[in-house]
Amino acid sequence: MKKYDLIVIGAGSGGLTAAVGAIRFGIKVALIDKDAQPGGDCLHTGCVPSKALIAAANDLHDARKTAEGYGLSLTGEADYLEAYRRVQAAKAVIAHHDAAEHFESMGIDVYQGHAKFLDNHAIQIDGQETLQGKRIIIAAGSRAKVPDIEGLKDIDYLTNESVFDMMSLPKRLVVIGAGPVGLELSQALARLGSQVTLLVKGDSLFPKEDHDIAARAQSLMEQEMSIVYHTEVQKVAADEAGVKTIYGRINGHEHTWQAEGLLIATGRMPNTDQLDLHRTSVEVDGDHIAVQKNLRTTARSIFAIGDVIKPFPFTHAAGMEGKVAVSNAVFGLRRKVSYDAVPWVTYTDPEIFHLGMTEKEAREQAGDDIQIYITDLKEVDRFITDRSTEGLVKIIADQKGKIMGAHAVGKGAGNWMQEAVFAKQHGCKVSHIAETIHPYPTHGEALKKASGQYWEKKLFDGPVYKLLKAYVKWFR
Ligand SMILES: Cc1cc2nc3c(=O)[nH]c(=O)nc-3n(C[C@H](O)[C@H](O)[C@H](O)COP(=O)(O)OP(=O)(O)OC[C@H]3O[C@@H](n4cnc5c(N)ncnc54)[C@H](O)[C@@H]3O)c2cc1C
Numbered sequence: 001m002k003k004y005d006l007i008v009i010g011a012g013s014g015g016l017t018a019a020v021g022a023i024r025f026g027i028k029v030a031l032i033d034k035d036a037q038p039g040g041d042c043l044h045t046g047c048v049p050s051k052a053l054i055a056a057a058n059d060l061h062d063a064r065k066t067a068e069g070y071g072l073s074l075t076g077e078a079d080y081l082e083a084y085r086r087v088q089a090a091k092a093v094i095a096h097h098d099a100a101e102h103f104e105s106m107g108i109d110v111y112q113g114h115a116k117f118l119d120n121h122a123i124q125i126d127g128q129e130t131l132q133g134k135r136i137i138i139a140a141g142s143r144a145k146v147p148d149i150e151g152l153k154d155i156d157y158l159t160n161e162s163v164f165d166m167m168s169l170p171k172r173l174v175v176i177g178a179g180p181v182g183l184e185l186s187q188a189l190a191r192l193g194s195q196v197t198l199l200v201k202g203d204s205l206f207p208k209e210d211h212d213i214a215a216r217a218q219s220l221m222e223q224e225m226s227i228v229y230h231t232e233v234q235k236v237a238a239d240e241a242g243v244k245t246i247y248g249r250i251n252g253h254e255h256t257w258q259a260e261g262l263l264i265a266t267g268r269m270p271n272t273d274q275l276d277l278h279r280t281s282v283e284v285d286g287d288h289i290a291v292q293k294n295l296r297t298t299a300r301s302i303f304a305i306g307d308v309i310k311p312f313p314f315t316h317a318a319g320m321e322g323k324v325a326v327s328n329a330v331f332g333l334r335r336k337v338s339y340d341a342v343p344w345v346t347y348t349d350p351e352i353f354h355l356g357m358t359e360k361e362a363r364e365q366a367g368d369d370i371q372i373y374i375t376d377l378k379e380v381d382r383f384i385t386d387r388s389t390e391g392l393v394k395i396i397a398d399q400k401g402k403i404m405g406a407h408a409v410g411k412g413a414g415n416w417m418q419e420a421v422f423a424k425q426h427g428c429k430v431s432h433i434a435e436t437i438h439p440y441p442t443h444g445e446a447l448k449k450a451s452g453q454y455w456e457k458k459l460f461d462g463p464v465y466k467l468l469k470a471y472v473k474w475f476r
């Protein structure tokens with residue numbers, strides 16, 4: 001039986017960060033993945049293919065809009081294979097960086113096979129080879145959660161695991177589920193030419209976003225596809241030609257939809273059910289692994305990171321957790337994970353950026369003792385020159401200017417709002433952003449402009465203004 005200082009289960013966003021972080025310290029590390037190609041969900045069926053598809057769709061959309069503006073017309077059906085090729089090309093380049101040989105050359109022992117626990121220290125791969133680990137990090141990720149809808153098992157449907165391998169675009173597409181997967185893919189596939197109908201359980205989109213951001217983003221999404229709220233899907237069926245009929249209700253009233261394609265985007269299921277965790281002392285919290293703030297599970301030797309644990313199922317969160325888990329598992333440190341400055345971006349067009357508390361959450365915590373600064377992108381020069389003024393920035397701060405939340409909807413918001421993450425993570429205040437020199441004209445000025453309201457309020461609304469006015473009067 002081979003013995004390791006650290007065994008990592010899962011070579012995705014979290015597991016790769018953990019294994020690479022650990023090997024640098026000269027310990028023996030094993031990395032196991034059931035797939036031949038490392039990279040996990042993000043590379044194969046998540047972030048990378050979705051962002052490549054979104055870019056392909058946005059290029060086409062922008063080209064049409066631009067042509068129209070110049071009095072040209074771009075007619076005809078787009079060749080979907082071009083988008084497919086772009087997705088595969090992006091995956092291939094990034095897969096090259098994530099090749100197993102690359103990690104082996106660093107000294108990591110990479111195993112391919114399905115890992116299952118034998119006890120708190122022993123892992124068996126594909127029911128054969130057994131490895132012994134002083135410490136084990138579980139980074140097994142998640143998979144598409146498919147709802148229990150009558151008839152679904154008997155028809156062809158798409159999830160994030162199959163949609164990127166699709167080589168032709170369904171003429172009509174019904175999407176069930178309006179989380180980030182449903183929204184990003186609905187818009188991209190609509191822009192590429194599919195007639196998309198998005199079925200939403202609730203009465204609005206973006207329930208986790210700040211209400212001002214959500215309202216603006218929702219109205220923009222509604223311009224591009226048919227969005228049906230208060231729906232409940234009960235049954236699906238397909239005819240011989242593959243046309244699907246979706247039987248459901250809108251507000252309790254029976255309704256059917258027909259489409260050539262059906263995309264299920266109803267959430268994720270952590271891969272905790274295939275690890276034989278019952279042989280360990282690891283406890284689960286529903287489907288997720290329960291961890292303490294130091295990412296240790298209820299078994300002393302076992303840590304867990306990424307989509308198998310609860311709060312933030314994102315690649316950047318899995319990476320951050322991977323670093324904390326390595327410090328604690330390998331060095332015995334007591335680092336705690338903090339999600340205070342973990343942002344997320346929904347890559348619709350325009351993008352939606354989220355950091356920290358929404359206004360509602362801030363009011364729940366601090367009552368009315370908060371400051372709100374909003375800038376509409378219509379007031380920001382660079383967005384005006386670029387003709388992309390759809391959107392706004394909103395900052396929520398406490399009375400001392402400490403950032404409680406920062407949110408935006410706007411073209412490229414994921415990039416130009418990053419400064420807010422830096423500021424929040426390093427304890428800077430809104431005033432620090434306002435005082436930072438931003439090159440003119442950049443998109444980042446939107447955040448500066450919103451932050452600048454801090455000084456405007458402080459200087460022109462408060463006692464300092466009265467004092468200054470009196471002083472100037474006296475001086476003159
Ligand atoms: C369509 C889509 C788009 C997304 N876009 C974004 C985005 O833009 N930005 C973002 O931050 N996040 C995005 N995400 C989420 C992101 O992909 C995940 O949060 C991230 O990949 C989780 O990392 P992880 O390490 O926990 O799991 P993964 O990266 O999925 O890695 C888990 C690995 O474990 C392996 N494994 C599982 N069980 C076993 C076992 N028993 N034995 C051996 N190996 C096993 C799997 O094969 C896999 O390689 C997206 C997700 C989807 C579905």
Ligand SMILES: NC(=O)c1ccc[n+]([C@@H]2O[C@H](COP(=O)([O-])OP(=O)(O)OC[C@H]3O[C@@H](n4cnc5c(N)ncnc54)[C@H](O)[C@@H]3O)[C@@H](O)[C@H]2O)c1
Nearest residue numbers: 147177178179180181182201265266267313314345346347
């Ligand atoms: N840009 C990004 O960072 C990004 C992009 C995509 C995915 N992700 C990650 O992947 C995770 C999964 O995304 P997701 O969109 O699949 O899941 P989700 O859990 O965020 O959203 C699923 C949606 O489906 C709805 N739903 C569930 N069952 C339904 C049913 N039977 N009928 C109709 N609607 C139903 C839910 O109400 C919810 O709105 C996210 O939490 C996110 O962390 C991130």
